[in-house]
Each structure stands twice: as structure tokens, then as C-alpha cells.
Amino acid sequence: MAKALTQTDFCFDGQQSVYHGKVRDVYNIDNDLMVMVATDRISAFDVVLPKGIPFKGQVLNQIAAKFLDATRDICPNWKLATPDPQVTVGLRCEGFRVEMIIRSILTGSAWREYKKGCRELCGVRLPDGMKENERFPEPIITPTTKADEGHDMNISREEIIAQGLVSAADYAVMEDYTRRLFQRGQEIAARRGLILVDTKYEFGKRDGQVYLIDEIHTPDSSRYFYADGYEERLEKGEPQRQLSKEFVRQWLIERGFMNEPGQQLPEISDEYAESVSERYIELYEHITGESFDRTTETGNIAGRIEQNITAWLRTNRKR
Numbered sequence: 001m002a003k004a005l006t007q008t009d010f011c012f013d014g015q016q017s018v019y020h021g022k023v024r025d026v027y028n029i030d031n032d033l034m035v036m037v038a039t040d041r042i043s044a045f046d047v048v049l050p051k052g053i054p055f056k057g058q059v060l061n062q063i064a065a066k067f068l069d070a071t072r073d074i075c076p077n078w079k080l081a082t083p084d085p086q087v088t089v090g091l092r093c094e095g096f097r098v099e100m101i102i103r104s105i106l107t108g109s110a111w112r113e114y115k116k117g118c119r120e121l122c123g124v125r126l127p128d129g130m131k132e133n134e135r136f137p138e139p140i141i142t143p144t145t146k147a148d149e150g151h152d153m154n155i156s157r158e159e160i161i162a163q164g165l166v167s168a169a170d171y172a173v174m175e176d177y178t179r180r181l182f183q184r185g186q187e188i189a190a191r192r193g194l195i196l197v198d199t200k201y202e203f204g205k206r207d208g209q210v211y212l213i214d215e216i217h218t219p220d221s222s223r224y225f226y227a228d229g230y231e232e233r234l235e236k237g238e239p240q241r242q243l244s245k246e247f248v249r250q251w252l253i254e255r256g257f258m259n260e261p262g263q264q265l266p267e268i269s270d271e272y273a274e275s276v277s278e279r280y281i282e283l284y285e286h287i288t289g290e291s292f293d294r295t296t297e298t299g300n301i302a303g304r305i306e307q308n309i310t311a312w313l314r315t316n317r318k319r
Helices: 056-070 108-115 157-162 168-191 230-236 246-254 270-288 301-316
Strands: 015-020 024-029 033-038 079-084 087-091 098-105 135-141 194-206 209-213 222-226 242-244
Touching: 033 056, 033 301, 056 079, 056 087, 056 168, 056 270, 079 301, 087 301, 098 168, 135 168, 157 168, 168 194, 168 209, 194 242, 222 270, 242 246, 242 270, 246 270
Parallel strands: none
Antiparallel strands: 015 024, 024 033, 033 087, 079 087, 098 135, 098 194, 194 209, 194 222, 222 242
């Protein structure tokens, strides 16, 4: 089995702090730059699974970097450089405590709620009589609060503004960017024979300006369906062929785990971890149209990453 990077513990010149998230380790340099390391950890239902997925961090980082570059004309973003296949360095922004989720199709957690009778999601009214995997009349935005631990919670635009999480003016900017970014992502996916079903965006502020931060259009933050056969499968009520992390959630659900009290995580075999890795690589190659470089996960992964970050900071860090 290929190697997987599940933890980092670096100490760089100018390092002020480090935040170990569910998937990424984020190093604060001089309170000015963020060094974001995409590890091979994988999370589902807000819990980190006990085994890393080879190549996953590289897939996430490289897809995100490509989409950040491909959407820079829509809004400013935090990315400055990718000194390593698993690393992005960018501007430090003050992140908003909400995530902007946009959906074009009724599926996943939204479908699970709809099936229970829910007809309003984050203040958005949902039409009656919809089927699983059916398109909404137009994409809907369903924000969540951003939790450091535990579950993110659904929240409406009105609640976000009333609670002072985001100002009305900044929220209007975030909403506009969200719709335009999603449209661009759908256009790029369509050229590759895919449907960008839903995704999430995170925003922050720097020098009074709203920036797109974190990842974008990756299989961790997004759901993709294959366009070929979508209508036929919808008509027959069959599951859609998809490229996303949803298949991991479904695998856990089938084994009785949704991170609810009393539930135990099922064992993750090397064989299953390899199969997940292949699914991530498949999405990379579909969405980018490029062959994936598998030569990076050899030797000392952490050592390689530390060396590449150190070299970049030595040249580019402000003194």
C-alpha cells in the first residue's frame, strides 16, 4: 500500500501558530501568510477516520489550486503559490464563521432531510414532489455555521446577519461570488462530462476586502455526477454514478455509522483505503483532463514537504 501522510509537526521561521483541522494542517507565518498542508486524513460525518488515504492530499491540493487560478477573474483569492503537491501558501485572511453551500440537485443530506418531510432548508423553501437527484429550478444557497469541532449547523441568511456573523454588505458579496463561482465550476465540469452537483465555499476578509479562501471544487468540498446517463438514472430512480466523498458516507451508513451516540467506527482495511484513493485519483483525472502523478508518495513525505516549504519561505517571506 502507498504511504499516507496523516500528521505534521513542523516549525518554520516566523511561525506564530499551527491549526490541525480535520484534513488540513495550517501554519501561520508572521500573521501574514498561511501555509496549508493537505494531509491524507479523511473525515466523514464530522469525524476523522482512523486510516489515511494515499494521494488524497495531493488530489485535493492540486484540484483546489487549479480552480483557484481558473476563477481569479471572478473574485480575489488567498493563493500565492504551491511549493509542494500537498501545500498551498497564501495570504492570511480573517475567516467568516460560516460556509456557503450551494446546491443544484436534491441529494445527500438535503435529500435525507427532504425524505423526512422537510420543505425548508436554511430559510429556502423546497418544492413539493421532488425525487432524489432531481434538479432544483435554480441553485439554492444553504449556509452552515463553521464549527471547529462537532457538527456544522444549518443557518439562514437572516440568522447569519442577525447574529452578526457576517454583515449584510459582506454577505451580499459572498452570495454573489458563490453563485458566480458555482456557475464557472459547472461550466468546467460540463466540458469534462461531469455535473457539479453541489459544493461549499469559504470566505475571509483582508484589508477590508472579501477573499475566497481554503479549497474549491475538490471531492471533499463538492459532489460530481457523471453527465452521461444522468437523466435515464433519474427517470428509473437509480443511484447516480458520482465522484465525491459521498460514497465514503454511504459505506459508513451501510455499516451503521453516522457519528451518533453509541455508534462505533467500522474497521477500514488497507484494501478499502486503496479503493478510496483510486476514486480520488479518478476524479482528479476527470476534472482536470490530466494524468495524475503517483511518483510523489515515495520516501519521506513529511521531510519533502518541510524542505519545499522552507525553501519557498526563505525566498518569499517578508523580513
